[in-house]
Amino acid sequence: MEHIYLDNAATTPMAPEVIAEMTDQMAHDFGNASSTHYFGRTARAVLDESRHIIAQSIHAKDDEIIFTSGGSESDNTAIVQTALANQAKGKHIISTQVEHPAVLKSLAYLESLGFEVTYLPVDKTNHIALADFKAALRPDTILVTVMMGNNETGARMPIQEIGALLQNHQAVFHTDAVQAYGLLPIDVEKMHIDLLSTSAHKINGPKFIGFLYARTGLNFMPLVKGGEQEHKRRAGTENIPAIAGFAKAVTLIDDTERANRQSKYHQFKLQITQALDAAGIDYGINGTLATDDLQHVMNIWLKGVPTNVLQMNLDLAGFAISGGSACTAGSLEPSHVLTAMYGREAPQVAESIRVSFGAQTTTEEVAKFSEQLIQSVKSYLTKQKSKIGG
Numbered sequence: 001m002e003h004i005y006l007d008n009a010a011t012t013p014m015a016p017e018v019i020a021e022m023t024d025q026m027a028h029d030f031g032n033a034s035s036t037h038y039f040g041r042t043a044r045a046v047l048d049e050s051r052h053i054i055a056q057s058i059h060a061k062d063d064e065i066i067f068t069s070g071g072s073e074s075d076n077t078a079i080v081q082t083a084l085a086n087q088a089k090g091k092h093i094i095s096t097q098v099e100h101p102a103v104l105k106s107l108a109y110l111e112s113l114g115f116e117v118t119y120l121p122v123d124k125t126n127h128i129a130l131a132d133f134k135a136a137l138r139p140d141t142i143l144v145t146v147m148m149g150n151n152e153t154g155a156r157m158p159i160q161e162i163g164a165l166l167q168n169h170q171a172v173f174h175t176d177a178v179q180a181y182g183l184l185p186i187d188v189e190k191m192h193i194d195l196l197s198t199s200a201h202k203i204n205g206p207k208f209i210g211f212l213y214a215r216t217g218l219n220f221m222p223l224v225k226g227g228e229q230e231h232k233r234r235a236g237t238e239n240i241p242a243i244a245g246f247a248k249a250v251t252l253i254d255d256t257e258r259a260n261r262q263s264k265y266h267q268f269k270l271q272i273t274q275a276l277d278a279a280g281i282d283y284g285i286n287g288t289l290a291t292d293d294l295q296h297v298m299n300i301w302l303k304g305v306p307t308n309v310l311q312m313n314l315d316l317a318g319f320a321i322s323g324g325s326a327c328t329a330g331s332l333e334p335s336h337v338l339t340a341m342y343g344r345e346a347p348q349v350a351e352s353i354r355v356s357f358g359a360q361t362t363t364e365e366v367a368k369f370s371e372q373l374i375q376s377v378k379s380y381l382t383k384q385k386s387k388i389g390g
Helices: 016-028 038-057 071-089 101-112 130-136 159-165 240-251 255-279 307-316 336-342 363-389
Strands: 065-068 092-096 116-120 141-145 172-176 195-199 210-214 283-285 297-302 352-356
Touching (some): 016 240, 038 065, 038 240, 071 101, 071 141, 071 210, 092 101, 159 172, 255 363, 307 363
Parallel strands (some): 092 116, 172 195
Antiparallel strands (some): 065 210
């Protein structure tokens, strides 16, 4: 049976070029980048070059890039350690109701320590209102953390506008760019971002490697303590093969490629909606089809069909999709994103699936998926109608 992968918001397959780069590094360069001998210097050169490539991708300085184990560590470090380091200035934080669990659980931890968090609401398209942000901002606000793009609906948040509003405020501005990095142009200077989190496995790089951008002069304490790696900001021997693989993945996505991917993914969305329309399927889009949102994520409400039924039927037919964030897939709780958008009792919460495209996704695969989705929906609804009629 053919298996088609449409869950790229959860993780992406490594690009062949990344695998080749990492294989070469593992075979030939095993030195510790902190060592001063030949082997250490060789590893250091790879580390420095990789850091430069990644810094350039967001218009940052090389020494503002801190390599971490991934998005979760980057988020935890940015949020918890910044709050703790700046609590003498205030204990108020602003975020949103639809952040990734790595952000929300970091904030919950800070709340247990006495910090106060304002969670901005979203509208039915999963966007926040700048008016709500302005109303929430206080003199004692020390941190603002708002994701760049949502991992369940693709909604793009007004990062540059928030950054501009914070120019004359003490609050440190962090954004979780794990889903947006590699798909949206990012300039930390123009966007006035102080902290930014990413993860390599979302852009066809290896798992368990990411980076945290931290603006020069920013006051925060290291989360991982030990040696003096990463300019004393993140202890632990650097994973040179993974870092080199991350840098290679970044080089594969220039401005043209990034724009081409967004355009291609948008066409995939239209392909699916046109197929559903032609088949007479009753559905809705959770979020929007707007081209300025993240295009690799599509959240569809299939009216009257439970999420778990669709997931199971599509999986048995060879299609990998999800019912929301993979980070909460094992939970019995409904999607916190859809709940924030519609309310806990809304049908969308229990009848929606997330489809997410990647660099390897083809038009033919999307066509096959659309056909199977239509078949699965019609089959379930026909059976339900038969039960009621019987």
